[in-house]
Amino acid sequence: MKLMSVETKLKAAGMKITPQRTAVLQALMDNPHHPTADDLFKTIRKVYPNISAGTVYHILNTLVSKKVIGKIETADNVVRYDAITEKHHHLYLNDEQEIVDFFDEALSGLIMEYLQKNHQLAHIDIEDVKIQIIGKSKQSPGD
Amino acid sequence: MKLMSVETKLKAAGMKITPQRTAVLQALMDNPHHPTADDLFKTIRKVYPNISAGTVYHILNTLVSKKVIGKIETADNVVRYDAITEKHHHLYLNDEQEIVDFFDEALSGLIMEYLQKNHQLAHIDIEDVKIQIIGKSKQSPGD
DNA sequence: TATTAAATAGAAATTATTCCTAATTAGAAA
DNA sequence: TTTCTAATTAGGAATAATTTCTATTTAATA
Known part of the structure; x- marks a missing residue:
C-alpha cells in the first residue's frame, strides 16, 4: 500500500490516469504538511501552468471519495488533505x-x-x- | 461554571453585555447540535429581526478568543460552535x-x-x- | 447625564469551493 | 492503429461562508 506509485494507486481505484491526476496525487504525496487544495494548485501550476483550480478541487474530491487520500479536520474553514490513508x-x-x-x-x-x-x-x-x-x-x- | 448565566459568562470574560451578545450566547447554549454561525443567525433573527450576520460572526469569534465557547472541527468547510467548554x-x-x-x-x-x-x-x-x-x-x- | 471606547448594522469585499459548458482526451473496442 | 465515446479538463461564472469597512449607536464609567 505504502509503496505504490501514483499510477498504481489511481488504477487500483479504477480511475483513468491523466497528467492532472498524476500531478495532484504526486504533489500531495510529496507534501507532508497536509496542504490545502490551493496549496496544491499553486505548487502544481509551477510545473503545469494551465491546470485549472476547479480541476484540482474536483480531482481531490474524487480521490477522497475513492479513499485514495484523506481529508483532515481543521477548526478554520479550509479543508486539508492527507496522502496517508493508514490509520493514524x-x-x-x-x-x-x-x-x-x-x-x-x-x-x-x-x-x-x-x-x-x-x-x-x-x-x-x-x-x-x-x-x-x-x-x-x-x-x-x-x- | 456549568450553571453560569449568559450575563455572568460575558462579565467573567470581561465583555460588555449587549443584547446581541446575550442572544448569540443564549442561542448557542440552547442548541446542543453544534450549530454553524448561520444556524444561529437564522434562529436569532426570528426574535431579533435586524441583527446583522456580520455581528453574529464577530461575536462568535470574540467568544471563542475569550474561551467562552469552543469551535468544532468538521471535514466540510463550515465552522461549528459548542457552548460546552468542559473537556469532552x-x-x-x-x-x-x-x-x-x-x-x-x-x-x-x-x-x-x-x-x-x-x-x-x-x-x-x-x-x-x-x-x-x-x-x-x-x-x-x-x- | 455626559463621555468615550467599544459594538453594531448594513453592505461590500474576500476566500474557498462548486457548478457549468464546450473542448479535449484516455482507454476500450474494432 | 485508428475510431469511438464516456469521462475529464479549462476557464469562467456562481455560490457559500466569512471577513472587512465605515458610519452610527450604545454600554459602562466617571
Missing part, C-alpha cells in the same frame, strides 16, 4: 499552525477496546477513532 | 450528519497518561486531547 492520528501544534502525523497503533487499540465496553456507544457501529493531540512546542518562546 | 469528545455519526457530545474523563486520563510516556511527544506541551469517534447508528437502514 494528528498533532495540532502551536494553535493549528502545524499538523503533524502521529502513528501509534497500540493507542488506537487501547481506545477501541475501552470504547467497546461503553454502553453509550452500544448502538453505534464504530468505524474509526481519531485522536487530536493539541499542544505547543516547548522551545517556542512565543506567548 | 465528539461522536461523528452517519457521515458527519450528526455530532454528539461524549463525556468520559476516565478515557481522557487514560490517554493522557499513555501519551506522557511517548518520546515523540517529549518536547510537546500537551494542552488537550480530543477523540473523534466516527461511526454509524446501527439501526439506520440507509446504505
Whole structure:
C-alpha cells in the first residue's frame, strides 16, 4: 500500500490516469504538511501552468471519495488533505499552525477496546477513532 | 461554571453585555447540535429581526478568543460552535450528519497518561486531547 | 447625564469551493 | 492503429461562508 506509485494507486481505484491526476496525487504525496487544495494548485501550476483550480478541487474530491487520500479536520474553514490513508492520528501544534502525523497503533487499540465496553456507544457501529493531540512546542518562546 | 448565566459568562470574560451578545450566547447554549454561525443567525433573527450576520460572526469569534465557547472541527468547510467548554469528545455519526457530545474523563486520563510516556511527544506541551469517534447508528437502514 | 471606547448594522469585499459548458482526451473496442 | 465515446479538463461564472469597512449607536464609567 505504502509503496505504490501514483499510477498504481489511481488504477487500483479504477480511475483513468491523466497528467492532472498524476500531478495532484504526486504533489500531495510529496507534501507532508497536509496542504490545502490551493496549496496544491499553486505548487502544481509551477510545473503545469494551465491546470485549472476547479480541476484540482474536483480531482481531490474524487480521490477522497475513492479513499485514495484523506481529508483532515481543521477548526478554520479550509479543508486539508492527507496522502496517508493508514490509520493514524494528528498533532495540532502551536494553535493549528502545524499538523503533524502521529502513528501509534497500540493507542488506537487501547481506545477501541475501552470504547467497546461503553454502553453509550452500544448502538453505534464504530468505524474509526481519531485522536487530536493539541499542544505547543516547548522551545517556542512565543506567548 | 456549568450553571453560569449568559450575563455572568460575558462579565467573567470581561465583555460588555449587549443584547446581541446575550442572544448569540443564549442561542448557542440552547442548541446542543453544534450549530454553524448561520444556524444561529437564522434562529436569532426570528426574535431579533435586524441583527446583522456580520455581528453574529464577530461575536462568535470574540467568544471563542475569550474561551467562552469552543469551535468544532468538521471535514466540510463550515465552522461549528459548542457552548460546552468542559473537556469532552465528539461522536461523528452517519457521515458527519450528526455530532454528539461524549463525556468520559476516565478515557481522557487514560490517554493522557499513555501519551506522557511517548518520546515523540517529549518536547510537546500537551494542552488537550480530543477523540473523534466516527461511526454509524446501527439501526439506520440507509446504505 | 455626559463621555468615550467599544459594538453594531448594513453592505461590500474576500476566500474557498462548486457548478457549468464546450473542448479535449484516455482507454476500450474494432 | 485508428475510431469511438464516456469521462475529464479549462476557464469562467456562481455560490457559500466569512471577513472587512465605515458610519452610527450604545454600554459602562466617571
